[in-house]
Amino acid sequence: MGNIAMNLEEEIQQTRKAKKFNLWLGIIGMFMMFAALSSGFIVYTASGVDKGIKTILPQAFIYSTLTIVLSSITLHLAYSAAKLGNIGRQKLLLLVTVVLGIIFFVVQVQAWKVLTEQGVYFINNNASQSFIYVFTGLHLLHIVVGILVLLRALTGVLKGIPQGDNVFRMDLATVFWHFLDLLWIYIYVFLLLNQ
Amino acid sequence: MSSTVISHDAGHHDAHGHHHETFLTKYIFSQDHKMIAKQFLITGIIMAVFAMLLSLLFRIQLAWPDKDFPILEVFLGKWAEGGRIKPEFFLSLVTIHGTMMVFFVLTAGLSGTFSNLLIPYQLGARDMASPFMNMLSYWFFFVACVIMIGSFFVESGPASAGWTIYPPLSALPTSIAGSGLGMSLWLASMVLFIASQVMGGVNYISTVLNMRTKGMDLWRMPLTIWSFFLTAIVGLLSFPVLVSAVVLLIFDRSAGTSFYLSDLVVGGQILPNEGGSPILFQHLFWFLGHPEVYIVVMPALGLTSEVISTNSRKPIFGYHAMVYSLVGITVLSFIVWGHHMFVTGMNPFLGGVFMITTLIIAVPSAVKAFNYMATLWRGNIRFTPAMMFAIGMVSFFISGGLTGIFLGNATLDINLHDTYFVVAHFHLVMGSASIFGMLCGVYHWYPKMFGRMMNEKLGYFHFWLTFIGAYLVFFPMHFMGIDGVPRRYYAFTEFPFMEKWVSVNVLVTWAAIIAGLGQLAFLINFFGSIWNGKKATQNPWNSNTLEWTTPVEHIHGNWPGEIPTVYRWPYDYSKPGHDEDFIPQNVPFSQTMSSNMMHDFEGDDEAVRIQEQWNKENNRVVEG
Numbered sequence: 001m002g003n004i005a006m007n008l009e010e011e012i013q014q015t016r017k018a019k020k021f022n023l024w025l026g027i028i029g030m031f032m033m034f035a036a037l038s039s040g041f042i043v044y045t046a047s048g049v050d051k052g053i054k055t056i057l058p059q060a061f062i063y064s065t066l067t068i069v070l071s072s073i074t075l076h077l078a079y080s081a082a083k084l085g086n087i088g089r090q091k092l093l094l095l096v097t098v099v100l101g102i103i104f105f106v107v108q109v110q111a112w113k114v115l116t117e118q119g120v121y122f123i124n125n126n127a128s129q130s131f132i133y134v135f136t137g138l139h140l141l142h143i144v145v146g147i148l149v150l151l152r153a154l155t156g157v158l159k160g161i162p163q164g165d166n167v168f169r170m171d172l173a174t175v176f177w178h179f180l181d182l183l184w185i186y187i188y189v190f191l192l193l194n195q
Numbered sequence: 196m197s198s199t200v201i202s203h204d205a206g207h208h209d210a211h212g213h214h215h216e217t218f219l220t221k222y223i224f225s226q227d228h229k230m231i232a233k234q235f236l237i238t239g240i241i242m243a244v245f246a247m248l249l250s251l252l253f254r255i256q257l258a259w260p261d262k263d264f265p266i267l268e269v270f271l272g273k274w275a276e277g278g279r280i281k282p283e284f285f286l287s288l289v290t291i292h293g294t295m296m297v298f299f300v301l302t303a304g305l306s307g308t309f310s311n312l313l314i315p316y317q318l319g320a321r322d323m324a325s326p327f328m329n330m331l332s333y334w335f336f337f338v339a340c341v342i343m344i345g346s347f348f349v350e351s352g353p354a355s356a357g358w359t360i361y362p363p364l365s366a367l368p369t370s371i372a373g374s375g376l377g378m379s380l381w382l383a384s385m386v387l388f389i390a391s392q393v394m395g396g397v398n399y400i401s402t403v404l405n406m407r408t409k410g411m412d413l414w415r416m417p418l419t420i421w422s423f424f425l426t427a428i429v430g431l432l433s434f435p436v437l438v439s440a441v442v443l444l445i446f447d448r449s450a451g452t453s454f455y456l457s458d459l460v461v462g463g464q465i466l467p468n469e470g471g472s473p474i475l476f477q478h479l480f481w482f483l484g485h486p487e488v489y490i491v492v493m494p495a496l497g498l499t500s501e502v503i504s505t506n507s508r509k510p511i512f513g514y515h516a517m518v519y520s521l522v523g524i525t526v527l528s529f530i531v532w533g534h535h536m537f538v539t540g541m542n543p544f545l546g547g548v549f550m551i552t553t554l555i556i557a558v559p560s561a562v563k564a565f566n567y568m569a570t571l572w573r574g575n576i577r578f579t580p581a582m583m584f585a586i587g588m589v590s591f592f593i594s595g596g597l598t599g600i601f602l603g604n605a606t607l608d609i610n611l612h613d614t615y616f617v618v619a620h621f622h623l624v625m626g627s628a629s630i631f632g633m634l635c636g637v638y639h640w641y642p643k644m645f646g647r648m649m650n651e652k653l654g655y656f657h658f659w660l661t662f663i664g665a666y667l668v669f670f671p672m673h674f675m676g677i678d679g680v681p682r683r684y685y686a687f688t689e690f691p692f693m694e695k696w697v698s699v700n701v702l703v704t705w706a707a708i709i710a711g712l713g714q715l716a717f718l719i720n721f722f723g724s725i726w727n728g729k730k731a732t733q734n735p736w737n738s739n740t741l742e743w744t745t746p747v748e749h750i751h752g753n754w755p756g757e758i759p760t761v762y763r764w765p766y767d768y769s770k771p772g773h774d775e776d777f778i779p780q781n782v783p784f785s786q787t788m789s790s791n792m793m794h795d796f797e798g799d800d801e802a803v804r805i806q807e808q809w810n811k812e813n814n815r816v817v818e819g
Contacts, residue, residue, distance in 0.1 A: 011321070017405050018401045018405035018406055019324055019325055019401075021404060022325050022328065022397050025400055032431075032433075033438050033439050036435065036436035036438075037439045040454075043472075043478065044454070044475055122446075122450065123450060123452055125467075126470060134446070
């Protein structure tokens with residue numbers, strides 16, 4: 001009996017699946033962007049002994065890493081709460097995640113300040129050091145988008161959209177935010193290895 | 196019981212999509228894939244006409260470098276003072292011609308139009324995975340076009356560093372006139388364009404993988420869908436790399452970083468930038484740039500596969516080989532970018548590696564060319580205008596592809612690099628072939644897009660003028676290239692060894708002008724037929740794919756009732772034993788007992804048994 005036309009519920013499920021897949025594809029695109037920067041960094045840094053990071057990365061990066069890992073955990077708990085229909089808990093944890101995201105942003109900007117105090121400027125004849133700003137800056141741009149996505153999930157749950165939609169929004173936000181978390185860890189490790 | 200069908204009519208579908216359709220939501224900010232396809236197509240056509248006019252301008256300069264054309268000054272003002280195009284403007288013309296043709300016409304205009312139109316239609320989906328993103332994709336593209344055209348209205352002129360925008364010309368705003376605001380606008384436009392392509396591409400991939408109707412497994416997809424799908428994958432993996440390259444370039448231009456810049460003196464002044472490498476940009480650029488040429492040509496290959504099979508009334512020859520060759524091209528396209536950089540001082544060993552990977556691409560390409568010819572062989576060919584363009588596409592793909600084998604050789608490339616030989620090669624294999632693929636698609640799917648037919652006579656007229664014109668324009672360039680004439684040179688009269696080629700340039704320019712005028716036939720046909728064309732029937736070409744099962748009138752959700760189920764591959768043309776020479780994909784095998792073959796059942800024993808019993812009862816003898 002497999003060959004029957006699709007009904008409405010199936011079509012909604014199919015569309016949701018496709019939208020989530022879109023997100024994964026977008027993540028591949030973003031990954032390629034940072035992969036290109038990484039390969040650019042490697043090629044550039046290999047072009048001379050005077051190239052390379054040649055500085056100690058600021059402590060602030062450790063704090064921001066802890067912040068974003070923590071935010072991933074809170075978001076995951078918020079998502080679980082949403083799935084169980086525990087709306088109050090979901091709201092609270094989601095709000096905490098947004099705050100942690102903003103803290104991450106502030107700490108990263110703080111790290112730039114530390115870097116300039118160490119004499120590592122963006123405008124630099126050793127572009128390996130400029131790359132630190134490009135990596136972190138582009139990641140921060142993604143974080144801004146990530147915070148917007150979180151806020152959209154938050155307004156959704158505050159307005160009381162249907163449970164199905166709520167869980168779906170949370171699902172997308174969680175995948176994206178975890179990706180941003182992992183992306184930051186990748187960037188940090190990549191920079192540490194080239195320190 | 197699972198077979199309960201919840202009726203799903205178009206009105207119902209509207210209930211969760213569009214509540215009220217106004218002019219604005221229907222024609223402007225439409226989220227319907229059919230409307231977005233038309234938006235992409237018409238914008239693409241406008242950009243193509245614009246870019247073609249640019250090429251005619253620089254062709255005039257090349258043919259008559261010492262003559263004044265006062266009329267040019269009327270239109271171009273200070274860019275053609277005294278009726279002669281200025282050298283700086285000449286460079287802008289070639290740059291913007293290339294940019295618009297490659298990105299706006301042959302990427303967005305081709306992929307954007309036909310992926311949007313055909314992916315939901317041929318797969319049996321009501322729309323794209325994310326219609327909203329799809330709409331954004333178009334509007335980002337539109338704004339990118341506006342900005343690019345807008346760069347003609349700034350005082351220092353449009354970008355002029357070539358479509359490949361190599362630094363330092365593109366990275367130093369003070370280096371030439373076009374490196375100023377024009378270049379900034381180029382970059383802004385391109386960032387928007389990339390955003391558009393990534394959003395579009397993500398949608399195409401996701402739709403193909405998630406939104407197929409029942410029975411439409413991957414090996415029943417038409418080759419059009421395979422090519423759009425693989426094109427979108429190539430785009431998704433390569434465009435973000437260009438973003439990175441462009442971001443670094445913008446920092447070099449505007450912030451003073453030194454990613455690409457080193458040891459430069461401009462106007463007697465030593466620049467502070469040190470340590471950068473322009474080669475780094477070339478690597479990043481060509482990592483997109485080479486896959487980009489396959490982004491341009493693969494959709495054309497898909498469209499022509501479908502049109503050639505339909506109009507030969509024969510199954511496409513080697514369906515699986517066609518798919519695997521597309522996959523092969525997709526994979527190989529990422530590991531050949533170095534062949535654009537043989538003369539940058541690349542390590543000869545690395546050059547050798549890139550040479551081998553490049554030449555391997557000839558294999559899948561040749562598979563496709565031979566399969567086209569084998570499909571045509573002894574077919575019951577209908578020479579519709581679409582079919583003419585499809586055959587023309589194959590012709591250009593072969594004649595342009597052959598010179599790729601010359602250019603892919605690292606040693607030969609030392610001589611041929613940056614000469615007219617390269618110009619001839621890519622204009623045939625990528626430019627003309629893709630444009631012909633696109634036009635073939637327009638002629639073939641016009642009834643699906645506008646519900647009316649195009650005029651055939653004007654179509655043939657358009658074909659022959661364009662076909663002969665394109666060969667007359669690009670073929671002589673091979674000989675100029677072998678003689679060492681470099682591309683992008685402003686006046687052939689300045690160099691004694693090039694002077695003898697001016698007479699050839701006159702021929703080329705006249706051919707270009709006449710072929711250009713020939714496009715009027717297309718424009719009249721295209722825009723005129725929207726209102727005055729003969730009304731189309733539901734399936735005017737007797738084609739098998741699902742888009743022809745939808746009503747002629749466009750409705751939101753494509754099918755008024757249930758989405759059809761697919762039972763067979765799309766190429767059952769002229770199947771022996773069937774009373775018609777086509778069997779649409781949604782016709783079950785139970786209705787075509789007289790033409791079923793045992794391999795149609797893919798090992799389904801029950802079906803084979805029923806068929807054998809039927810054969811016995813009806814005295815049908817199956818060969819083989």
